[in-house]
Amino acid sequence: MAPASVLSTRVLLVCAAIGVGTGILGGAAGWLTLAVLAGAPWAYGLVLGSHVLPGIIAQQVVRRPWVALVTHVLAALVASAMAPQWTFRFLGTALLIGGIQEGVAALTRYRVWAPARFFISAVIVGVVIAVPVWFAGDIASLAPLARVAAVAISILGPVAWTAVGLGIGSGLRGAGVARGLSTPR
Amino acid sequence: MTTATSPPRTGALADLNPLAKFAAPAPAMIALVFVRDLATPAVFLCLAYAVLLLGARLPPRALGILVGVIPLAVVIVGVGFAVWVDPARVEGTPELVRIGGWSLTLGAAEIGLATGLRLAAIMALAFIGGLTTAGEDLVRSLVQQLRVPYRIGYAALAALRFVPRFGHELAVIRQAHRVRGARGGVLSAPARWAGYVVPLLAGAIRHAERVALAMDARAFGARPDRTERHLVPWRRRDTGFVVVFWAASVAVFLVVLPL
Amino acid sequence: MPTRPRFVSVTPTADTTALLSLRDVTITHLESDTPTPSRVSFDVRPGEVVLLLGPSGSGKSTLALAMNGLVPHAVPATVEGTVRVAGQDAATATVADLATTVGMVFQDPDAQLITGTLLDEVAFGPENLALPVDSVLARAETALRRMGLWERRHDSPDTLSGGGRQRLAIACALAMGSPVLVLDEPTANLDPRGVDDVYAALRDVVAEGDRAIVLVEHNLDAAVGLIDRVIVLDGGGCLVADGSVDAVLRERAEELHALGVWLPAATLAALRLRRTGLPFPRLPLTPAELRADLAGREVPGVASLPRPSTRRDSAPLVRVAGLRAARGRTPVLHDIDLEITAGEFVAVVGANGAGKTTLVQTIAGVLRPPRGAVRIGGVDVRRTDPRTLARHVGFVFQNPEHQFIATTVFDEIAHGLRRQRLGDDEVRRRTDELLARFGLADRADVHPFLLSGGQKRRLSVGTALVGGAPLLVLDEPTFGQDRARADELLSLLDDLRAAGTTIVVVTHDMQVVAEHADRVVVVDEGRITADGPVADVFADEAVLARAGLRPPPLREAFAGVPGFSTVVRLRDLPGGDA
Ligand SMILES: Nc1ncnc2c1ncn2[C@@H]1O[C@H](COP(=O)(O)OP(=O)(O)OP(=O)(O)O)[C@@H](O)[C@H]1O
Ligand SMILES: Nc1ncnc2c1ncn2[C@@H]1O[C@H](COP(=O)(O)OP(=O)(O)OP(=O)(O)O)[C@@H](O)[C@H]1O
Ligand SMILES: [Mg+2]
Ligand SMILES: [Mg+2]
DSSP states (O other), X not given: OOHHHHSOHHHHHHHHHHHHHHHHHHHHHHHHHHHHHHHOGGGHHHHHHGGXXXXXXXXXXXXXXXXXXXXXXXXXXXXXXXXXXXHHHHHHHHHXXXXXXXXXXXXXXXXXXXXXXXXXXXXXXXXXXXXXXXXXXXXXXXXXXXXXXXXHHHHHHHHHHHHHHHHHHHXXXXXXXXXXXXXXX | OOOSSOOOOOSTGGGSOHHHHHHTTHHHHHHHHTOOOSHHHHHHHHHHHHHHHHHOOOOHHHHHIIIIIHHHHHHHHHHHHHHHBOGGGGTTSOEEEEETTEEEEHHHHHHHHHHHHHHHHHHHHHHHHHTTOOXXXXXXXXXXXXXXXXXXXXXXXXXXXXXXXXXXXXXXXXXXXXXXXXXXXXXXXXXXXXHHHHHHHHHHHHHHHXXXXXXXXXXXXXXXXXXXXXXXXXXXXXXXXXXXXXXXXXXXXXXXXXX | OOOOOOOOOOOOOOOTTOSEEEEEEEEEETTOSSOSSOSEEEEEOTTOEEEEEOOTTSSHHHHHHHTTTHHHHTSOEEEEEEEEETTEETTTSOHHHHTTTEEEEOSOGGGGOOSSSHHHHHHHHHHHTTOOHHHHHHHHHHHHHHTTOGGGTTSOGGGSOHHHHHHHHHHHHHXXXXXXXXXXXXXXXXXXXXXXXXXXXXXXXXXXXOOEEEEEOSOHHHHTTTOSEEEEEOTXXXXXXXXXXXXXXXXXXXXXXXHTOOOOHHHHHHHHHHHTTOOOSSOOOSHHHHHHHHTTOOOOOOOOOOOOOOOTTSOEEEEEEEEEEEETTXXXXXXXXXXXXXXXXXXXXXXXXXXXXXXXXXXXXSSOOOXXXXXXXXXXXXXXXXXXXXXXEEEEOSSGGGGOOSSSHHHHHHHHHHTTTOOHHHHHHHHHHHHHHTTOGGGTTSOGGGSOHHHHHHHHHHHHHTTOOSEEEEESTTTTOOHHHHHHHHHHHHHHHHTTOEEEEEOSOHXXXXXXXXXXXXXXXXXXXXXXXXXXXXXXXXXXXXXXXXXXXXXXXXXXXXXXXXXXXXXGSSSSOO
């Protein structure tokens, strides 16, 4: 089924709102990339890890199919408007990370929303983005210690940002936001 | 930073389909990720600059990025990256600078510079689409050419409209929290910012829900298709631009890349 | 003695010519246990203009949303009974289908904008119906012309005034071609000029006679000239009255007043005068009717209550001298001089964008004033850190949610005390005391965002007060709130003021100014164009007109009536608490 037909306008626009918030962060991360690559290239995974946020917050607030992917794509568009040089990177990571988060949620048939589930997808994301970080950041040419740090941080970055995203999502639930959106139809 | 809403509407690039401007440099950008020499990124950097400067009349801020930010990024990333290069890999290359026990070798500097140039080239290629396209047009072409469902397209347009509102709301929340005497100082900055996130997102989500009601009340999503008054066509010149750019990319790789 | 509200249990048989037909409609929101509205039945026929009245929380908005299926299709709720829209059952039809019969205008103009230009905005609805481009444009042009916005079709909606944006929202609803227009408090957020603007537009629509209108509105003074039928819900969401303006507003005014429903100012004044034995066989609804009723009659003397006196001799609490302020690079305030004495209740009024918010924010140190320009109790606001400033002035933002920083109501209040490094016991004692005073004691452990609108507002006032500041500044405290909540807040302010707090309020509601303030400051394009006692300023029509304001309805009603020309407040009238 096409995602649009299972998503009501309300869900779509809630995704848009979350996408704007996280997309602005993504745009800032885009400009920060230059500073990080100049100062501490091995920490790049921490910056890239922030790209897990849209899906985590969206799934935590709206527990429905497709919201992670849609929110990721909307966040990528907003981030691209802020840092146009990374349009491809933003769209790419959005499809990749959003796809992984949707996939993990789909495997549990959108029924399990325990924090552990979110961290499983975080580790998978970490492993998967370690590869592009390796090539794009030319990590192979770094000192051995920096290489180890780069790989470790690529994996830990998404995990740490997942914890942040879960915190934000729970805060929003506590504030009574988007009530009635999580009941599966 | 460019605004999504007010792009330069002049120059040949502005008349191309947004997708063409993103598709044309894509193969080169992906290939550049795996390139390690100096010449290839330098050539692509020049190519991208030529296309941008000849094909669009850019606003001052965009020019500032091209003339100021990118060259600066090459230098800073180049030097910074060189610091972290594995000394074992560049053993035997001549020393350029020595500070105390640490030395910058020619080999490390070359790797650093290559990284800087590579990033600059990738960014400049992305600017061909990024600096000459309105966010709205990109969304429209995603809907019209790539068949993204229009409901998602409209969610994207709404998202672009939420951006300035977000900035304004953030300013007000910061003021309000300052008046309430949220702790000042550099050390508590993360805690302070964390305090802004939930009110900001909660406000944005409430607003989004109200907008959704207003859209539904005007029959949004009534039909599988909706009338589109703003067409973003794909024309022969779009195909031409993409083909020529791809051919040029292949040529650069064949001629310049050392094998 | 007003009669007890009666339930109207007539259930007319289904009317096939009705555009809207509701039968025993009962709506229960998700996570709510009481239904509002409850067992409501009525019909709306072509050409009718219906006012829907009821106290806050009676379910007016919910009912409005049910009229085009947004409840329950977009807002989760259970709907019992039937809603028929032009013969279609709203429970089974899609919102998109119903939208061609019922057009909606909501309260917040900003939340109805979707596109970047006026033309695109109006075209949005017809485009959704997949009409051909020509007819989309034709409809858009007709609708924009009717609302007087055609010349501005290529502008961004953001450049319109609040009233202009609401007219745009009406144009959007017209362009849908729907024979019914439902408006939910369309003027709640507007300045007086914006309200006039919207009602002028609505009058045009009514004059054409081609649409039925259902209007939810608290501002009866503006609406009363427009409507021909009134439907009233009580606090529990039951229908208590349904009839012509005369039959409901005039004949059952006492009853409606007892329900807590707001009435036109002229009607309230007449109710009050009636207590003194002055007969009003037919209650007036407009200032003109009241004037006509009073003409040539023997009227008991006006007991113009003295306003609470302020000690003018004492040194001013706030001293603003030569203040200039800019937003971004645009200068917004020019050379402001202002003194406020301890114990005063000052109202700051002016059109949208005049600079009221900028002025009071600069006074309270939310925006930083230039050195020496603003002093409160002798200290220079610019040189004082926020912690110390909180002991001198409390500021209440327009949207209370902006100002909440804790996760429970208790912590929200306690935060201000903890910053003063008080002991835990002391913090707890004083917090509990304040919560009890504001009627929030039983909500202490709730997340501030989960409070009702009125409770949120009281909490935000509490957070501003807890620092012990002698000066409280509030930016549009009654914005978007209904009368009951506004009155509750205003009497809280009156109490505070009686206990010695100095109060500065920004507001668009002139009757609020008249009832509660003792001094008015008129801001017009960044300058103070009038500053004086309420009665004096409201007597100066020229200044008001220049600033885009109008006198309070009561003053308008009594203008030129011998013995009453100074009356601006209800409580100036004899007759006790009407
Ligand atoms: N989305 C919602 N979820 C749960 N409860 C709701 C929702 N919207 C409204 N309510 C509750 O339903 C009741 C009726 O609300 P409604 O907004 O319809 O009242 P109203 O008559 O329009 O009041 P007001 O004059 O304040 O606008 C209230 O008790 C309100 O708290
Ligand atoms: N953050 C801002 N940035 C730039 N300009 C602003 C900002 N806030 C307000 N302005 C402008 O400053 C002027 C005065 O605004 P201000 O908010 O003080 O008016 P106001 O009298 O409070 O209006 P309203 O009745 O609409 O609240 C307006 O023209 C407004 O557009
Ligand atoms: Mg309402
Ligand atoms: Mg204001």
